[in-house]
Amino acid sequence: MEYRQLGRSGFKVPVLTLGTGTFAGKGELFGAWGTTDVAEATRLVDICLEHGLTMFDSADGYSAGGAEEVLGAAIKGRRDKVLISTKATFPTGDGPNDGGSSRYHLTRAVEASLKRLGTDHIDLFQLHAFDAMTPVEEALECLDRLVAAGKVLYTGVSNYSGWHLMKALAAADRYGYPRYVANQTYYSLVGREYEWELMPLGLDQGVGAVVWSPLGWGRLTGKIRRGTPLPAVSRLHKTADMGPPVPEEYLYKVVDALDAVAKETGKTVPQIALNWLLQRPTVATVIIGARNEQQLRDNLGAVGWALTPEQIATLDAASAVTPVYPYWHQRATFTSRNPNPV
């Protein structure tokens, strides 16, 4: 397994992380993701560790805490062999303070996650979304104390706008708080908006990307293509509206290119889609999902080899879109002093 520096930190993470949104499986969204129980989760962790995949990502919102509990049980007795990342901020109750990044909620959320995970520290703690109603300094000061207490080792964000993250980084610098080193973000061959604002920011500020939904919300599995019915087990039946919108024609064009590269390389469509992500600037780790051993082993085959520059160019061209303002303007006018990272 290849390990990369997580942003501007001394922390090395494997280029693949196992996402645990499939663990437990409570509720409509998470039930459609997967319903992995402790025994199966333990087996998945075994396979991961055999392959050097040591990082596991969860969130307090996944299956109402169930995912963290299953993960905690699955790694029991081998906490020192694994890296745990999790997230908080989305509502965990109906009360006015049962969500957000306030000192009140974050303090309670971290304690609750530690308990469910059965550990005394979280290696990477990410704010799951930007809370516009809490001053960025309040969240940073709270996280600073949690780091000082040894409960959290590194901090990151998720689903932030560029200016949200930049504002927080500047505030951290100004007051001497730990900087966010990770941005858990959606990025895929059928969702390249990350490249417009967040990638240049990540490069400039040393924030590593922890990529979620690298297969475009279950679309780049190799089972979805022009003229083929959606497989019965696809989570898209129930959850398409909650994920990134992807026009069908665009999806098919990208899948056609993936199919062509699959034929050349002898790899599967998801393996190629994941390998492509690992060639992109700023990407520290890609979060893979697996409902079963076979999916996990297939995804693990995404590393240990590399697409050629020509193959990457083919995939880049098939997935290219015109960016929105101000990015198209920046590409049309002033690339000499503000070049694109990709």
Add this chain to the structure above:
Amino acid sequence: MEYRSLGRSGLKVPVLTLGTGTFGGVGGFKSWGETGPAEASRLVDICLEHGLTMFDSADIYSRGTSEEVLGAAVKGRRDKVLISTKVAFPTGRGPNDCGSSRHYLLRAVEASLKRLGTDYIDLLQLHGYDAETPHEEVLSTLDGLIQQGKLRYIGVSNFSGWHLMRALATADRCGYQRYVAHQAYYSLIGRDYEWELMPLGLAEDVGAMVWSPLGWGRLTGKIRRGAPLPQTSRRNDPKQNDIGPPVDDDYLFKVVDALDAVAAETGKSVPQVALNWLLSRPSVASVIIGARNEDQLRNNLGAIGWALTKEQIARLDAASAVTPAYPYWHQRQFSRNPPPV
């Protein structure tokens, strides 16, 4: 004329600004307009009669000629007008003939002052983001120019959200003057401004100076489903299409249909309705109108002094709604980060 505070500043600006990209007509700007000093003076007369006191230019418009024509047109009445201009895009082929370095900015501001025939610029905007110059260098240079009285206020244009946020945080940390304006593209057929830059503008108090409010010449009322492009449209120039905002035809026609319906109800023209809609949006300080002639100017001036109803705004919002890109669609799932519109 209504006047609004320009971001977090004490300066009041009229809600309409006259853009002078049409002044001069040299090189690629010819298809925008070829207004000379006499006609420009007449346009300025009409603007001032209506309380439109702000005029926006850029050093690259017609290779400096736009600023020269504007300077001639406001001669003898400098104290009656507000002048904004922009620098950073290349004015020569040398490695230091562009950007926001101290070296270039000092030269660019002197050159603009000379062409404009004035000793100060009310609002200087950086026309594009220069990733190769440290923010501290840019801000300390602009701060010095403000202290020398050569600039009154400063702003940016076409910046990404994080570019602007980084600059504002640097200004705060170092005690330099902040940017108070963001000259941004925003129109009924280009609402991307609302995703990143509007919430930033509101949170940090940076006012929008809107460029191309009619979507790069598309919301003139002359472009609609099944109608041939007018001969005088700058959209006949393929180079102009390449450097302007991309707009899908079906989307354009859907928005124009909604504009037509509101125009019929209000008795206003399509561009008047499109401009009035912009003035109802949060963070907008001033909308930059263009005019190749008196007629176009008078028509655009009719965009103010009245207001669309909430119901009319809602219909225009609905017709022009699009699904935002990541991370903005994801953010709409969280009640503690509500979109401003």
